Amino acid sequence: MGDTGATSRGPSADEHTAGSGVSDEHAMGAAVDDEQAAGQAGDDGAAAGAAGRDRRVARVVTWGAVAVILLGAAVEIEAWPVTSFRLFSTMRTADGATTSLVAIAPDGTQTPVPIPEHQVLATTSHQLVELRDQSPRQQRAEAVAWLELAGLDPQDFVAVAVDRSAWTMDPDTRERHVRSTTRLVEVPL
Amino acid sequence: MTPTPTPGRAATSTPPGAAATGTEPATAAAAQVRHPGRVTRFVRGIDARLTAPGPGFRLLEVHTLVALVIGLRLVARDWSAVADRPAALTDGLTFVSWLPPHVPDRVLVALAVVGVAGVGLVVARRRAQLGFVVAWTAYAVLCALWGSSGKVMHNDVLTVWVGFVLLFARVPQRGRDDERTVAFGWPPRAALTVLAVVYWLTGVQKVRHSGFDWAFSDNMSWILRQGGQAPATGLAHWVADHGLLAGALATGALLLELTAPVWLVWRRTRALFALAVAVMHTSIWLFLGLDYSAWVLTAAAVAVPMSLAPTRRLGDMRRFGTISTAP
Structure with a gap:
């Protein structure tokens, strides 16, 4: 994933930066005495060691992150930020289903419980x-938490229920025609 | 994309003398080292590209831009809204599920402020690495809390993953921007790799769960018809009623996602990829009202600087404006 220039210039650039200007000195034909050469060799070794360490960090971090992301998607783990990355991955058709909450009063009256619009x-x-x-x-x-969010007093109701309505959408009017409604659960308050 | 000989690769070679044992496997192994197979060459090529030295200014650009995306997200949301969610309705597994189910609004706002301060450190180039860690941590924690309502939220997950690899980046100190080292080279490429993998996965999951019918059926028409409140709901319904257009939209989106690694591996197509995802996510926002702006900004923050010639800085682009406005 590297830059064209960066990769093609890789070895020389690496030596240039990691080698504390050794290549420049050679190019200029500078005289280097033994003591300086020994010091230079030490610098080269340290720089090469740093580069090697950086390469190991690069591999661990990059491939580690990629492995976790791929594994999360393959196994479909949802432990955010590890996720399956399923964005609109299921097919949509004219048929669908909606789940809703209703509050049931002592006289049996059912009141839809609106859920606030904030995300x-x-x-x-x-x-x-x-x-x-x-x-x-x-x-x-x-159940009490949802009632209170909707501004309803739980004391006014004896139960809440979750209904699931299966519907078919008209492609022209986009109206949803409910085919059936199933009560999934009723929770006494 | 010329492969770079990696200095550290010698460590993986058979040491001198090791092949001289006279055993066949050793000879074969030595031969393989001399003539590596295609897979080995491919892996080595990728590794060489990832770990090749790179200029400090490129890391600085990507690091700063991703930090700014984080900062923008931190200031754009009212994080105290998380405190409005009753403890009983906190749900979903995240890396902060161990926290109490209800976090006070003061803590949430303080976290956002600390995160923005971290972004400030990055931009000011004072303890930039620490600043990025602080900003990313605050952002990731707040996003995890925001999404702990029972539905998996993907709006910020790309930024969090791209930011994750940059946590380990050692940004250049002032005056060292032009140096080319391994430490400066790999983080932007790692960010690019994560970007490519995430977009590719979103496409793969569509094919995995729906097949290519995801694009070649009336799936997109129904997505558009069943979408919620959006800035251009009327236009969305118009597109939905024109099957060919809806199909083209779906095919384009799926193709873009599946080919993301191809776009991002070549320097010259990286900026185009950023532009293409901007168009895709903008259309999603217009038609469905879903905000994926963090994805757009993150893709741009990584792909645009990485699309420039290796010697050109992002700031050099301003010169074009200077030239064009000169008398």
């Missing part, structure tokens, strides 16, 4: 499907 709160709707798998205590805590 941080709106995305909590993705937890609705999982509500049925939670412990009763967690179910109640989440």
Whole structure:
């Protein structure tokens, strides 16, 4: 992934920078006595060692990061920032489903519970499907939290329920015609 | 893209005398070292390109630009909104899932401020490496908290991964920008590699889960019809009703993602890639209202400087303007 020039100039550039100007001195025909030469050799060794260390760091960091990213995608791990990178990867058709929350009053009246539009709160709707798998205590805590976010008093209701509606969209009017609604879970308050 | 002979490669060669044991495997191994196979040559070529020396100014450009993207994201969002989410609704596995489920707004804002201060250090070139670590950490933590609502959020994940490899970069001190070393060379290339891999994966996952029908069916039409509030919903619906146009849009997006490594391996096509993803993500924002601006900015921050000739600095581009406006 390197620059054309950088790679083609690699060895000479490396020697030039890592070798503390050795190549320049040779080019100028400068006289170098033994003591200076010994010091120069020491500098060269240190610079080569630094370059070698930098190469090892480069390999570990780059291929380590790439390996984690690839593994996360292959195994479909979702442990952010390790992710499967599934962006719109499933096919969309005219058919779809929507999950919604309703609050049930003592007289049986059902009130839709709106979820706030702000991204941080709106995305909590993705937890609705999982509500049925939670412990009763967690179910109640989440139900109360959603009611309060919607500005509804939990005291006014005896339960909340999660409904899943299967729909088909009309391509011309873009209206969703609900085919069936299934109650996934009902949580007593 | 001439492969660079890597000085450190000698370490992987068979030492003198080792092949003189007279055993066949040793001879074969020695022969392989002398005449490496295609795969070995390919791997060595990539390694040589990654670890070749590079100019300090290029690292400085990419490092600073990615830091500025982080800074922009830090100031563009009201991070205190995370505190509005009840603890019971905090969900999803992230690298900060060990934190309490509810973080006070003061802590969130303080984290954002500290992150911006880190970006300031990078831009001012005072303890730039530390500044970048501080900025990246604050940003990554805040993004992880923002996305802990039950849905995997990808809006900032590219910037976080590209920034991750730059955490290990040793930026040049003042006056050393023109030096070419291994330490300066690899971080921008590592960032480019991560960029290529991430875009390629987004394409691969589409093919993996939907096949090429993702592009060649009416999938895109339904995506556009079912999208939420967007700046150009009417236009999105118009495109959705023209199957050929919607199909072309999907095919273009998928092709761009799958060929990302090809665009990014060649210096001259890197800037074009940045432009192409800008067009793609802008159309997504217009049609679906989804904000992937961090992806656009990150791609530009890495790909544009890396598209310049090795001796040309990003700042040199200003000269074109000077020339064109001169009397």
